Amino acid sequence: MRNHSIALLPGDGIGVDVIQEGKKVLEVASQLDGGFTISFESFDWGCEYYSKHGKMMPDDGLDQLKQFDSIYLGAVGFPGVPDHVSLWGLLLPIRRHFQQYINIRPVKLLRGIPSPLANRTQTDLDFIVIRENNEGEYSNIGGRMYEGTSQDMAIQASVFTRQGVEKVLRYAYQVAQKSGKRKRITAATKSNGITYTMPFWDEYIQKINAEFPDIETSIIHIDALCSFFVTKPDSFDVVVASNLFGDILTDLGAGIIGGMGIAPSANINPEKKFPSMFEPVHGSAPDIAGKGIANPIASIWCASMMLEHLGELDAAHAIMEAMQDVLEERKFVTPDLGGIASTEEVGNAICKRLYESMR
Ligand code: NAD
Ligand code: IPM
Ligand code: MN
Helix, strand or coil, X not given: CEEEEEEEEEECCHHHHHHHHHHHHHHHHHHHXXXXXXEEEECCCCHHHHHHHCCCCCCCHHHHHHCCCXXXXXXXXXXXXXXXXXXXXXXXXXXXXXXXXXXXXXXXXXXXXXXXXXXXXXXXXXXXXXXXXXXXXXXXXXXXECCCCCCXXXXXXXXXXXXXXXXXXXXXXXXXXXXXXXXXXXXXXXXXXXXXXXXXXXXXXXXXXXXXXXXXXXXXXXXXXXXXXXXXXXXXCXXXXXXXXXXHXXXXXXXXXXXXXXXXXXXXXXXXXXXXXXXXXXXXXCCCCCCCCCCCHHHHHHHHHHHHHCCCHHHHHHHHHHHXXXXXXXXXXXXXXXXXXXXXXXXXHHHHHHXXXXX
């Protein structure tokens, strides 16, 4: 029997609640499928760990994670620890060390969720954002000068490499080629205002596009693209973007499919040399943490993406169906979607539905 080893990193705030529900769903799916087992190991790394140890994870944390098939993460960051300390102490090192340079973020309206955009249905809202996940605007290069004087200033470099840009673009074109949909790439840019990195990015788009002549390509400024996410979401198939542009676009993407509680994300190391990591797009939501009302849908969707990545296609599909059946029934939905159910009640309802459908 196949076994998949999963490192659980619930992290901070609502990360803990939503990962608990996702884990339950994964357990039920593996038991019912019968073809595979999952072994979990949980790690208590995050902001609480930081307050005790002065670091977000142990010094050999990345070594400990390396042996797992996948990493399933909740959220990192909480008031009390500066965000750049918590995120650069745990989440971002994992993405980089394990060369998870592809970040897949589906923008797809689920069955049972009314679209926040008027008169839009599931067929209008169904595309994928592929975000460059290892370089670009997220760099540690820069500095602060003349602090405490009237000349106080900060500089932050963006670093785009040929290898990094080509890899994410080629991956995006391959996804578009397999999409069976419109076979269209939309690339985010800002070459009107950003004079070195964005023309560089555009140049490589043209180059990689030449390798895929059957794919239609549009290069659109990030500001206009934000507007088109709202006004013509049906025009997209695969959207490819730099690290920061992809980050911002995918919170907008979450907004148009029902909110932050829905959107999933997969940090992929395509070579499978290292574990990939699955985590919701959202953060630790300090405003609702501890209330038991966080929406677990994004995390449960991530659990399905993780099983798909591990080759368990039937179980992955069954989770998506059970989740959408529960959403459609509207009996167990969390307050962000207009319901009154708790995180746990939604998780339980999905487990029950999964049990009924797979038994
Ligand atoms: P956030 O995503 O945590 O919250 C934004 C808003 O969305 C809040 O109103 C929150 O209540 C709501 N929300 C988020 N997830 C929800 C869910 N599952 N159900 C219902 N409502 C939900 O973003 P933020 O407030 O900017 O960040 C809070 C902390 O999380 C910060 O420390 C930030 O750096 C961190 N963060 C971490 C990750 C990550 O670990 N991947 C992602 C984003 C933000
Ligand atoms: C995300 C988050 C992270 C990012 C932050 C917390 C560093 O916003 O995963 O979308 O910007 O990548
Ligand atoms: Mn983000």
